[in-house]
Amino acid sequence: MSYLVREIFASLQGEGVQSGRVAVFLRFAECNLWSGREADRATARCRFCDTDFVGGERFADAETLADAVAAAWPVADSENRLAVVTGGEPGLQLDEALIAALHRRGFAIAVETNGTLPLPPGLDWICVSPKAGNRLVVVRGDELKLVFPQDGADPAEFESLAFAHFLLQPMDGAEREANTAAALDYCLSHPRWRLGLQLHKSLGLR
Ligand SMILES: C[S@@+](CC[C@H](N)C(=O)[O-])C[C@H]1O[C@@H](n2cnc3c(N)ncnc32)[C@H](O)[C@@H]1O
Numbered sequence: 469m470s471y472l473v474r475e476i477f478a479s480l481q482g483e484g485v486q487s488g489r490v491a492v493f494l495r496f497a498e499c500n501l502w503s504g505r506e507a508d509r510a511t512a513r514c515r516f517c518d519t520d521f522v523g524g525e526r527f528a529d530a531e532t533l534a535d536a537v538a539a540a541w542p543v544a545d546s547e548n549r550l551a552v553v554t555g556g557e558p559g560l561q562l563d564e565a566l567i568a569a570l571h572r573r574g575f576a577i578a579v580e581t582n583g584t585l586p587l588p589p590g591l592d593w594i595c596v597s598p599k600a601g602n603r604l605v606v607v608r609g610d611e612l613k614l615v616f617p618q619d620g621a622d623p624a625e626f627e628s629l630a631f632a633h634f635l636l637q638p639m640d641g642a643e644r645e646a647n648t649a650a651a652l653d654y655c656l657s658h659p660r661w662r663l664g665l666q667l668h669k670s671l672g673l674r
Pocket residue numbers: 499516517518519554555556557558580581582583596597613615637638639640641
């Protein structure tokens with residue numbers, strides 16, 4: 469299978485429980501909840517996206533793509549390699565062949581997903597970020613990272629799911645400050661939830 473990739477870059481994981489860890493980001497093009505065009509945002513199934521995932525480069529097969537990810541690892545040795553597979557929605561393209569090819573190159577593989585599409589087996593870390601009004605099919609994993617607040621996605625709805633960590637990530641945009649205060653308040657009164665801030669944005673990283 470071939471893959472349409474928006475970008476590949478090294479940075480720190482800026483989100484979630486693994487925040488601060490060095491990673492290569494593999495950002496796939498395309499999402500099942502938004503076209504990525506501003507003209508469609510108001511009618512999309514997910515309307516607050518902070519990411520440009522339109523277009524990119526086509527990789528012919530898993531080996532070629534895994535080579536490009538490995539080439540982006542910032543140091544010569546392969547200690548503690550992590551690939552964060554994101555998008556767009558990685559559930560559209562990520563498959564077992566790519567997982568195997570990345571594992572062969574020494575990467576642990578984390579995925580950032582909206583949880584509405586089934587994932588292939590073999591992932592090392594699954595982060596699901598639910599989008600209000602869109603049914604989850606990925607109902608277990610390592611972290612559930614809810615962008616907060618969202619009308620129609622009360623944190624309490626997700627607490628019975630089989631995740632090891634529950635995080636609120638303030639919705640970025642015009643209301644970021646107010647959303648951060650609201651998320652902090654929620655966590656202070658609901659200790660199961662941990663506040664997750666987008667480290668890369670405050671550091672000016674990608
Ligand atoms: C761009 S998405 C790509 C992965 C996948 N489609 C998803 O939604 O999880 C990466 C992460 O950014 C989060 N995100 C998107 N827009 C955001 C915003 N405006 N503020 C805070 N987090 C946001 C998503 O919820 C997700 O956890």
